Amino acid sequence: MTTWLFDLGNTRLKCAPLEPDGSVGEVRAIAHDDADGWLDALPAGAVACIASVAAPERRVALLDALCARFQRLHRVHTETALGPLRIAYAEPAHLGVDRFLAMLGLCGSTPALVVGVGTALTIDLLDGAGRHRGGRIAPSPQLMREALHARAVQLPLAGGDYAEFADDTHHALASGCDGAALALVERSLHVAQALLGATPLLHLHGGGAAALRSRLPAHTWAPDAVLQGLARWHALRIA
Incomplete structure (x- = not known):
């Protein structure tokens, strides 16, 4: 079948x-x-x-x-608990099913920070027991560019290369929007380490993640994290 x-x-x-x-x-x-x-x-x-x-x-x-x-x-809908995963949200419907499934697919016995970069940038922390300690949602770098362009059409929608201190508007936009995402991930890693007493594994997925990978700390690349979560959901709920 x-x-x-x-x-x-x-x-x-x-x-x-x-x-x-x-x-x-x-x-x-x-x-x-x-x-x-x-x-x-x-x-x-x-x-x-x-x-x-x-x-x-x-x-x-x-x-x-x-x-x-x-x-x-x-x-598939978000659930309060499935397999080893226990979500932090009191209302499961408030947690996007993509975040739920990405965590389910990547949940293991080691603390993990699951970062998805799509339309939004999402960050979720899991401890070593599979408990979701909460997360963050922010605009992705591409959505930041689109929002700036919508309010100020003279700002280019795309283009530019990352630099720590850019010398052109195109480069400054790329650097600022990518840099905001990088800083949020790095901040989350730092706080997660203090909270859990161990540095979590960083898992990265999503169509907009490629531009950030070279500037992030060591991580695992899981482009199909949601599909992996669906496979695990099937094993737990259907098989």
Whole structure:
């Protein structure tokens, strides 16, 4: 029985088959826009597990399309506790399912700081027992650029290279927006170490993370963290 995992974000859909050993298979990334053509690229199978943080109309469009391609659909929601993970939020619905699944997929016996860079920059701290100690949400560097450009169109939307002290507006924007994200991650690592008495492993995921990687401390690169979380959710809830 073929099972597929679907991670619907704000700019693209990522999907992958679930392998017989419970691992994530080859990942496909499908950009979505106002047209419906992206739905034509969807796979078919028996079971679909879906996580979505996209707008309701895009989520409904995906679910409608999958209904015609799969026998069973499972839409995943944030839970207070699952497997080793215990979230800090009193209201599970207030924690994005992408953050929940990324933590579930990366949760282990070692403290971890899980950083996602997409439309937003998200940071979540896990202790060695799987307890979520809370997190942060901020605009991603790209969203910072877009917000500045929207309020001051003379500021370029893209371009520039990172420098500690830039000598051009393009470079200063790249340096300031990337630097804000780097500083937040570094601050979080510092406070996490003081809180837990140990330096957590840094896990990085998300489409906007590549530009930050070379300037961050040692970390693991987990581009498909949400899909890994979906695979673990399936093992705990369905298998």
